Amino acid sequence: TPESAERTAVPGVATGLAVTGAGGDVLFVEAAAMESEHGGLELTGQLGDVMKESAQIALSYLRANAERLGVPIEDLTHRRVHVHFPAGAVPKDGPSAGVTLTTALASLLTGRLVRAEIGMTGEVSLTGRVLPIGGVKQKLLAAHRAGLTEVIIPARNGPDLDDLPEDVLAQLTVHQVSDVADVLRIALEPAAGAATKAA
Amino acid sequence: TPESAERTAVPGVATGLAVTGAGGDVLFVEAAAMESEHGGLELTGQLGDVMKESAQIALSYLRANAERLGVPIEDLTHRRVHVHFPAGAVPKDGPSAGVTLTTALASLLTGRLVRAEIGMTGEVSLTGRVLPIGGVKQKLLAAHRAGLTEVIIPARNGPDLDDLPEDVLAQLTVHQVSDVADVLRIALEPAAGAATKAA
Amino acid sequence: TPESAERTAVPGVATGLAVTGAGGDVLFVEAAAMESEHGGLELTGQLGDVMKESAQIALSYLRANAERLGVPIEDLTHRRVHVHFPAGAVPKDGPSAGVTLTTALASLLTGRLVRAEIGMTGEVSLTGRVLPIGGVKQKLLAAHRAGLTEVIIPARNGPDLDDLPEDVLAQLTVHQVSDVADVLRIALEPAAGAATKAA
Amino acid sequence: TPESAERTAVPGVATGLAVTGAGGDVLFVEAAAMESEHGGLELTGQLGDVMKESAQIALSYLRANAERLGVPIEDLTHRRVHVHFPAGAVPKDGPSAGVTLTTALASLLTGRLVRAEIGMTGEVSLTGRVLPIGGVKQKLLAAHRAGLTEVIIPARNGPDLDDLPEDVLAQLTVHQVSDVADVLRIALEPAAGAATKAA
Amino acid sequence: TPESAERTAVPGVATGLAVTGAGGDVLFVEAAAMESEHGGLELTGQLGDVMKESAQIALSYLRANAERLGVPIEDLTHRRVHVHFPAGAVPKDGPSAGVTLTTALASLLTGRLVRAEIGMTGEVSLTGRVLPIGGVKQKLLAAHRAGLTEVIIPARNGPDLDDLPEDVLAQLTVHQVSDVADVLRIALEPAAGAATKAA
Amino acid sequence: TPESAERTAVPGVATGLAVTGAGGDVLFVEAAAMESEHGGLELTGQLGDVMKESAQIALSYLRANAERLGVPIEDLTHRRVHVHFPAGAVPKDGPSAGVTLTTALASLLTGRLVRAEIGMTGEVSLTGRVLPIGGVKQKLLAAHRAGLTEVIIPARNGPDLDDLPEDVLAQLTVHQVSDVADVLRIALEPAAGAATKAA
Ligand SMILES: [Ca+2]
Ligand SMILES: [Ca+2]
Ligand SMILES: [Ca+2]
Ligand SMILES: [Ca+2]
Ligand SMILES: [Ca+2]
Ligand SMILES: [Ca+2]
Ligand SMILES: [Ca+2]
Ligand SMILES: [Ca+2]
Ligand SMILES: [Ca+2]
Ligand SMILES: [Ca+2]
Ligand SMILES: [Ca+2]
Ligand SMILES: [Ca+2]
8 A cells, every 4th residue: 555655654653544424544643752841742633632632541551561562761751742643624533543543652662663554443541451443344444445454453343344345354454452562563563673683 | 250350450440330321330440650750640531520520639638648548659749640531432420430549549559459359439538538429229230240249339328228139239248438548448459569578 | 516526537627517509508628738849729629710719818818827827838839738628529619618718728737626516607808807608597507407516607797696596596606706817716626736735 | 997997907908999880889909928939920809801910910010110119029939929809709800900909019018008098999001100990989989988088099080079079078188190109109108117217 | 292202201112003993092002021930921901812912923023133133132031021001991902013012022121212202003024024004094193183293104004195184194204114123213212321322 | 026035035934825715825924933941832823723733743843853854953942933924813724834834944943045936835744744735726826926936736736737727837837745855955045054065
């Protein structure tokens, strides 16, 4: 999928799946960090309250579990994080971008790219549980249309896969997860220096 | 009860009992802490004003009574506390999560797990009084359905137990409390190193 | 009165008198303090604007007159004060809790308990004047019903005592005050170490 | 006038004149200061926007002209000023308390009492100009009824004096001012140590 | 014109021209500065959003161009600036006070008085461009009525001068400007020490 | 085009293209910086929420990519940035000023002027992607009318060029871009000292 390849070519961008008025769609979450006297989280993209809370939860989860996840988070007291959902004029809401937000932030903070062929959806709780969301059928059809070959969905949404045509499912690797740490394991490329280190 | 066992397997999570449009239900309160230049309390889960105040009260109670309760609270001037109520898109309100909030925060700050088989409900005042709440019947039926075997309710709600079927009551250990310090004594597992220390 | 004895058994709690939809009632004001980088006043209990201002006035009065009143207030630049009015879900408003707020805060800051048998009502101005309020009849009947034996009312409300049945008045000691310093003198127990010191 | 004598017996209180639904009335402005990490202005008494701005203007005027007026203002960066208008539940608005606010604050900061027999009304601009207000007739009748013997009004309101009965005017000393520095000169008692110093 | 002479007799006051419901009018912008831990801009006079933004723009223009304009602006990080538009109870809005705001602030910061015989109107952009405004005819008639002899208007409003009676124009010196630096050059008196320095 | 030449004669000003009720129009974005204790972004010009977010995105993009773009951004922790859209009283909204905002800020921070003959439109994402916008036909007609000879549009808006008359297109150089770094390369003049350095 050319678009997601181009978009995820820098750390801090992850590919999400959403339901809009016109069916399912692929959307991109962008995260950037900058020096600042104080830490903080800046959110743009005409986000509703639930989606803003999802971003707070994603950042808190990473900060509270930084050591275990291998995410270097210490310097967030003097770095400000900005998360944006293009397109900027389209209102967006809901909890289902939780896994995408967590992945984009983990990518930003570790410098590891998000795999371009993968799209994802799922609510995340503060302890990292992946909770079920709606619109699985439309989201996976949109992922397929956009040329993605792997998708991550909440384990509790497994039954929704029955609603998808068999030929679509045959072309998608579907990961069913219940812990967002597994999302990071599946979606993030190895660290740039990893191969070298192993050598 | 598999779900509460899984959810309360990390410090900072307590099992509450609530009344929703569809009867009683089990809900989980999640708390996490992270390094921060300033202390502070971050609340998510689409909480109403009364529930936000319950969280402020729970934290103030623990800070003002830290020494007596054995809760290490000193470092809260440089740690930020985040409390989340999943599911993130469902609006929630009311004072009855007071005991659950206090327990989740005490668990987070002491590192002691909350016992998985226990659910709780009750308003908490700033001095730690446990005040009566509504919906005891639906809440205890929900606890029973969810496989919990012990529940904590306010002492002043004792008369409401008459409304429950005898077979349900026979399978539930009901703790009637008037001081939230008793809730903590009942609901928290011993500290991890306690047995060792005693040896 | 068992309830007020139990509630006022810790410093920082005073017994107020209020008018509700269902006549007069006894309510408790709870205050607690905690270490904090910055001072500040935290208010909970679904308070209206006038009642929030009453709490600001009470705290300012004590800070501006600390030395004269013997209230140790210096450390309030690094202690945060939380005032709560149970029950948490019931909206409350009006200026008549001014004396109760001032007494609860003075109790908290001096460590002197509030006398359990006493209830009070009255607006307080920034210079400590006790101003008249409404509902004296219902409030004193409620105090009597709750087993309180002493009440404090504004001097300017003296004429309202005519509306009360003689047998109720016969069982109540009524203090009519115009300066909140007199309220503190009447309502606070001696300091714990006072007898010892005198010995 | 007994009430204003009692109210203005401490520094920081000045007697204003207002128009209410029930004609003119006497009101008191109370100011207090307290130690604080940061300076700031706290306003209570259910004040409207215009009245809140009047308080900001009064404080800025005194700070910007402190040296010329002999008002010790340096320590306001570490003292917080609280201004209250009793009664606390009555909404109040309008610019005409400007001179009263300036006088109360100057009294607080210099420790000089406000003369008990004097009432005042007038808008104040940031450079200390006294601007005309409405309701002069009702305000002076109220001052007279309350037993005040001197009043301060804006010079531009001079023509309004024609509306008052001659016998009332005969018992009132009316000061017509255009600069708020003159209000302070007329309304403030000499400093407590002034006579001693002169001896 | 007696009023503007009196009002502009201190640094920080400039004479503006406005359109009100009753035709054109002269208004005064007052600025004052005071010591403060933090810089900042305080606005009073019941200003609308556009007028508040005009004040922010005026201050930013002076800060960004301080050196070129000879305005000593360094100490604004520890001085607070207050701008007030009397009369305090009259709501005001619109961008046309931009030149007046910039001139009042420059007068305050340099200590140079604003010339008493001059009135002005015009929007100012962040780079100091003077942009056209409405109501030139009413504003100049008001200036003439108030006894002002010079006015400053935006160059792009030149054509509006045709609407004025010849005898009024004959008595007014009209400055047409496109850069607010020219407004400052025309409207500010020389620095108090300038003649001495030149001697 | 005389106006844009005059407006863009200082660093920090870029020429945008907008659609208004009356068709397309040219607008100018002005940016200025000033010393401040804290960094921060100040926005004026009656901007809507989406446009305010565009300014946050532009500044975050430049801060996060400062080194790669050659934009000296370090000192933004002690410099405050103000962005203004004249005319001040006209409400403005939408994401299509993203490229203009980014260019004006880059001009301000590098001191390089924006080329006077160039107008631009396009949404910018946080990673610098240039996203499509509406109104290309009206915007390019307005650019042509205003005497601009070059325009920058999003690459994805290429098809919209078919709607323009051939003679207009013949007189405009149209740059189609997908990365805002290309906008900066096209629109900014070389640094003032660049030729000297090369010599
Ligand atoms: Ca798409
Ligand atoms: Ca959603
Ligand atoms: Ca459930
Ligand atoms: Ca509830
Ligand atoms: Ca009661
Ligand atoms: Ca009341
Ligand atoms: Ca009165
Ligand atoms: Ca008034
Ligand atoms: Ca006038
Ligand atoms: Ca205007
Ligand atoms: Ca134009
Ligand atoms: Ca737009």
